[in-house]
Amino acid sequence: MSGGFPSPYGGPSPYAAPVPVLRLGDVLLVTLQGDLHDGTAEQLQQDISDTVARSGATGVVIDLSGVEMVDSFLGRVLSDIAAQTSLLAARTVIAGMRPAVAITLVELGLTLPGLRTALSTEDAMRLLGDQGPTLPRPGRTRQESV
Amino acid sequence: MQTAGGVSACLPIHSDLDLVWVRQHVRQAAAQLGFGLVEQTKLVTAASELARNTLIHGGGGQMECAPVAAGGVQGLRLAFSDEGPGIPDLDRALMDGFTSGEGLGMGLGGARRLVHDFKIDSRPGGGTTVTVTTWLSVPPRPREER
Numbered sequence: 001m002s003g004g005f006p007s008p009y010g011g012p013s014p015y016a017a018p019v020p021v022l023r024l025g026d027v028l029l030v031t032l033q034g035d036l037h038d039g040t041a042e043q044l045q046q047d048i049s050d051t052v053a054r055s056g057a058t059g060v061v062i063d064l065s066g067v068e069m070v071d072s073f074l075g076r077v078l079s080d081i082a083a084q085t086s087l088l089a090a091r092t093v094i095a096g097m098r099p100a101v102a103i104t105l106v107e108l109g110l111t112l113p114g115l116r117t118a119l120s121t122e123d124a125m126r127l128l129g130d131q132g133p134t135l136p137r138p139g140r141t142r143q144e145s146v
Numbered sequence: 147m148q149t150a151g152g153v154s155a156c157l158p159i160h161s162d163l164d165l166v167w168v169r170q171h172v173r174q175a176a177a178q179l180g181f182g183l184v185e186q187t188k189l190v191t192a193a194s195e196l197a198r199n200t201l202i203h204g205g206g207g208q209m210e211c212a213p214v215a216a217g218g219v220q221g222l223r224l225a226f227s228d229e230g231p232g233i234p235d236l237d238r239a240l241m242d243g244f245t246s247g248e249g250l251g252m253g254l255g256g257a258r259r260l261v262h263d264f265k266i267d268s269r270p271g272g273g274t275t276v277t278v279t280t281w282l283s284v285p286p287r288p289r290e291e292r
């Protein structure tokens with residue numbers, strides 16, 4: 001997934017550096033940038049659940065401020081990340097979605113189930129901090145419940 | 147084939163990397179014609195949905211991008227065509243949530259909401275062409291009456 005493939009338009013290459021995943025305490029900060037290749041988005045989904053499972057992180061913040069478009073493919077990837085991390089007892093918050101992207105998403109008809117949104121990564125971190133430990137979701141924790 | 151810096155182009159759609167070039171071209175063509183950020187984002191998102199359909203459901207094809215003018219109003223027209231299996235039931239395909247594959251089923255109906263004019267030409271076994279147009283100001287719609 002690496003290597004040169006220059007854009008004919010001089011924009012960022014879709015094969016640019018792998019998506020950075022930063023660990024800040026109990027939270028993973030994932031910064032998406034530019035135009036994501038479908039394969040990169042799917043790889044990201046895998047990487048995040050692996051990292052959550054390994055690190056025991058309780059929250060994931062996905063910074064979308066550098067993303068110019070969310071279509072139904074990327075929307076589904078984001079919802080799937082939320083669903084997977086929630087099975088691993090972590091919450092996912094989307095931060096910094098651009099207004100044009102948010103307006104377009106509404107008209108497209110995507111609801112992004114399971115995803116919380118915050119205006120900035122700072123707000124997202126605060127949101128995760130305020131909510132305390134993730135409550136188990138009903139129906140997903142049969143072995144543990146009475 | 148790919149004309150960096152121009153509006154008119156015919157781009158192949160045979161891989162998910164091609165989807166990135168399609169989005170980048172539509173973005174810069176829309177910007178060049180003077181579309182604002184929200185309209186650019188809507189066009190790019192619609193193009194991403196339709197190009198992915200061409201790739202996934204149509205087995206590959208192409209996008210033709212061209213400037214158009216009607217009644218003194220400028221617009222951008224995108225035509226996505228493939229020689230795939232065609233769409234047997236258009237009404238069903240346009241319904242939100244209908245998918246014959248593994249998508250969210252929001253692409254076709256969503257793309258229609260994101261543009262001003264939307265036309266599907268499809269015959270079972272005879273391929274599919276989806277043509278969309280967005281105008282720079284109020285769309286000229288002589289057929290539409292109150």
Ligand SMILES: Nc1ncnc2c1ncn2[C@@H]1O[C@H](COP(=O)(O)OP(=O)(O)O)[C@@H](O)[C@H]1O
Nearest residue numbers: 199203204239245246249250251252253254274
């Ligand atoms: N170019 C095409 N060729 C054949 N079938 C298509 C094409 N585009 C769309 N379809 C059909 O319309 C359905 C709905 O499309 P869409 O709303 O984009 O949903 P999705 O792509 O998520 O399945 C597809 O599942 C497919 O059956």
Ligand SMILES: [Mg+2]
Nearest residue numbers: 199249253254
């Ligand atoms: Mg689709």
